[in-house]
Amino acid sequence: MTQPHRPVGPGDHVFLVDGSSFIFRAYYQSIRQDQKYNYRSDRLPIGAVRLFSTKLLQFVREGAAGIKPTHLAMIFDKTENSFRRDLYPAYKSQRKDPPDDLVPQFPLMRATVRAFGMIPIEQGRYEADDLIATYARQARERGADVLIISADKDLMQLIEPGVAMYDPASGEAGAKGSRGERKIGFAEVVEYFGVGPDKVIDIQALAGDSTDNVPGAPGIGVKTAAELINAYGDLETLLARAAEIKQPKRREALTAPENVERIRVSKQLVTLVRDVAVETPLDDLVLPNLDGKELAAFFKAMELTTITRRVGEICGLDVSAIEPDPRFVGPAGWQGREGEAALAREQEAAAATPAPSPATPSVAPGA
Template sequence: MHTEHHRPVGKGDRVFLVDASSFVFRAYFQSMNQDRKYNARSDGLPTGAVRLFSTKVLQFVEEGALGVKPTHLAMILDKSENSFRKELYPLYKAHRPPPPEDLVPQFPLMRAAIRAFGLHAIEQDRYEADDLIATYADEACARGADVLIISADKDLMQLVRPCVAFYDPESGIRGKPGYRPERLLTHGDRFERWNVPPDKIGDVTEYWEGLPPEKIVDIQSLEGDTSDNVPGAPGIGRKTAAQLITEYGDLDTLLARAHEIKQPRRRETLTDPAVIEKVRISKQLVQLVRDVKVEVPLDETGLVKPDGRKLIAFFKALEFTTITKKVGELYGVDPAKVDPDPALAAGSRTPVVAVAAAEDGTPAPAAADPGAPTPQLLA
């Protein structure tokens, strides 16, 4: 963990790629279940989600996940909703409501929290976090590293292979509706070397009707995705899509030979030119870009020991008592000897949100994904 930021990724390294936008929303909905006095600073600035998000980042930095500590840690966000997918299909994610009003001013503070830990808040115009994760995963694998993708987004399951595992942390409240236990999905046995308990390892094929990860895009193209407004083919669900892909091998072959399908309704659907066009568009929407020219090189994600004083100054400015104390203990810094960051503290002449956003030029109402899973409890 006491590595330099610029640490070339190589064989044996453990690269964690965190879908940070999903944790923004997890933190927000968890904060809504807590006493309201913990969700705002003394001047009324909403901060509850930032507090819980920061706690999760600290967990990744200090403990990793599943008992494994990373050598490299990338916190990856959605910069805006104006991805290239909107150009392909204007209705993509168009039905999603705007994020909660009290979450919007916390977006730039989330980014500021990531930077306070000495990490990059990674995001890029026109691409979604998933595309950046896909690009980093391919590069890390090519260099012989093991990759752990941390997310609840099923679109990322297409990236799983012997060098890439998918980890969905526990979410919801145990015993209550919506609860989902943690799961580690792999393809192959490489991740057994991480000493993860066998009962927490599942094969990703189990979740896709027995088909391997490379077929996931074809299945999704047929079934569509209501959460992202991906059209797919009407009347074709996951099981039917998997059956068709199993029988014909891949989506292109299926569409070319759709006239051979024995079931009349399926045959009629998949020979309809309008449906074929939507299915092909759907594939472009769900298939991740794996060669983004990333602005933050993979080697710049090397995990370093955070600057305790910087973290404490940030947390004191937001009036986070518990995590301030914990950081002081972890990094040997007396919080009483560190002043709150004056640019972010209550009473600053410049609004704290504007200061946080200006640090790296991101607009204040940055768009984390409002359609991301919203479980009530962080793992």
């Protein structure tokens, strides 16, 4: 399927989906459900793929938050070794490896996006958030509205007139730990950070982030950071006048040279890049026209019966006449995190292992 192309302009609605966070959300939601839906007949894990696919179909067909997109991008982290690791090697270094049954689903998520007729967006050296920030800026410069689909607080710095966030419902309605959908705008950012979106970077530079191993200033949390930024106006003014602070601990946290360096590094880490030289042009992120046969073939290979039937209904197809996509049937569906076939890896490893030398019979002394 050829990716459509249509210039973004006034009146358009650009959806930017944080695909990496969506993968993990789909996975953790799937493991709380009946496990019989989470594995193919050969035990290939597909639970996250199932929920990811269902949500993507909803975005394409119905949109979100009462808005139907004209352009839609699913954006992933290509690697954890972004340029931020060069600035601060400990950045995100404490994160655990993904669960074993999620690893083979990473390439399948990207295959899902391609089956929908879309381009999986990812780029070396940059995180998904940087690509989202860049596309959001480009779309606003063209006069389009932007909806960022994510619950990631780091993206709140991007909210402005014409740019909002949407956090889809999480979990089964009414179940413990479930959360209803919510749209995030200026008021929600102030409620979370105590400041508007234009000061979110200053708050995060001071408070740090244990999840991403961003150091921040010792002893300064989000609430204290908001008090300080609201009192002094911005981070640079605060640091210039930190010696005036009456509370000794706060004054030390903001004047000690090593702490000031931590704060400045933290600001670099949390500031999203808005001018990435993106490899896929904004205009190529057009909402796709679904190819029902390709989608149904992929979902059949995944043994996802319900969504296969749904695609048939939407596209007016007899899905019983469509064969599963052979690229994902059997061992071909088992791939490593980077998309390499597990079977090929095993064969290559076996070929590279020297054959054992024949055992030399032992000879008894004096024989």
